[in-house]
Amino acid sequence: MQPATASQPTVADRVPSPALSAEGLSLSFGGVKALQDVAMELRKSELLAVIGPNGAGKTSLLNCLTGFYRPQQGRVVLDGDKVISGLPTHKIARLGVSRTFQGTHLFTGMTVLDNIMIGRYSHMRTNLAQAFLYVPWTRREEVQHREFVEDIIDFLEITTVRKRVVGELGYGLRKRVDLARALAMEPSVLLMDEPMAGMNLEEKEDLARFILDVREARGIPIVIVEHDMAVVMDIADRIVVLDFGRKISEGTPAEVSGDPVVIKAYLGEAH
Ligand SMILES: Nc1ncnc2c1ncn2[C@@H]1O[C@H](COP(=O)(O)OP(=O)(O)OP(=O)(O)O)[C@@H](O)[C@H]1O
Incomplete structure (x- = not known):
């Protein structure tokens, strides 16, 4: 076999590196093994779902990733x-890992616009004193950030509520504002923890459409932890299945839903 030369790319050169990967993750709380030697790979532009019965380690995995x-x-x-891994959360966020939470982590007394502007914070150069004195570049910077945020507001179709206080909005719209806040951080990967929890069917369909749009129109790869199997099977490119902190299966929705190990894990939960 010929050794690879500068003009002959190796297979490793041709395979794009994953957007985000976890290698051999283990995490225990006292005697509880939340994760045991878990590996996963989020490929560029893919929507990867993490599923598993209650207590399987899904949120622990997301918390390790962020x-x-x-x-x-x-x-x-x-x-x-x-x-x-090992970096503080704000540094990881600054490097481009953005997340949405179970429920929402929004300021309910503030407007939709102000909540989303908070997502721009990590991109702002202006310090508090400069903002207070309103020096000229502060104004220019604010205009640029406002334009960026207005574009996200249009994209997620929340223009009509942009000046409303978040506390007045229904749950479906709040989740969309939470997604907007995460997108305002200009993430290179987006992680979503149970985005559909507590939603009615119409709200789920709306949010699923926006999640797919984020992946397709903005090219942002997404990891979604979700209990709603119909949604997962509909929108995921690939699925990782956890049970008792271990990865028990991985593949396309069709592969995973036909895997006897996965069926057994879920039946075990039902009985
Ligand atoms: N902060 C913590 N302190 C102690 N135990 C924890 C903590 N976080 C998670 N665990 C335990 O780790 C295991 C995995 O929990 P985790 O929340 O990651 O599972 P999950 O798959 O997200 O569950 P669910 O679907 O019910 O949200 C569980 O046994 C849980 O009780």
Whole structure:
């Protein structure tokens, strides 16, 4: 076999590095093993769902990916070469990992627009004193951030409520504002923790459409933790299945839903 030369790319050169990957993650709380040697890969532009029965470790995995939990073993790598496990959450967010939460983490007394502007904070150069004195570049910077945010507001079709206080909005719209706030951070990957929980069918269909749009129109790869199997099977490109902290299956929706190991894990939950 010929050795690879500078003019002959190797297979590794041709395969794009994953947007985000986890290698050998283990995490325990006392005697509870929340994650055991879990590996996963989020490919560029894909929508990857993480599913599993209650207590399987889905939220723990998401928390390790975003730095909320620090795994005792393993590492998380962004864009093929940036090791982010061990970094504080705000640094991980600044590097482009953005998330939405179970429920929402919005300021209910503030307007939709102001909540989304908070998502721009990590991109602002202006400090508080400069903002107070309103120096000229502060004004220019604010205009640029406003334009960016208005574009997201249009994209998520929340223009009519942009000046409304978040506390007055229904749950479906709040979740859309939460998604807008996450997008305002200009993420390179987006992680969503149970976005459909507590929604009616119409709200679920709306949000599913916007999630697909984020992936398709903005090219942002997404990890979604979700209990609603109909939604997962409909929108996911691939699925990772956890049970008792271990990865028990991985593949396309068709592969995973036909996997006897997965069926057994879910039947075990029902009985
Ligand atoms: N902060 C914590 N302290 C102690 N135990 C925890 C903590 N977080 C998670 N666990 C435990 O780790 C295990 C995995 O929990 P995790 O919340 O990650 O599962 P999950 O798959 O997201 O569950 P669910 O679908 O019910 O939200 C569970 O046994 C849980 O009780």
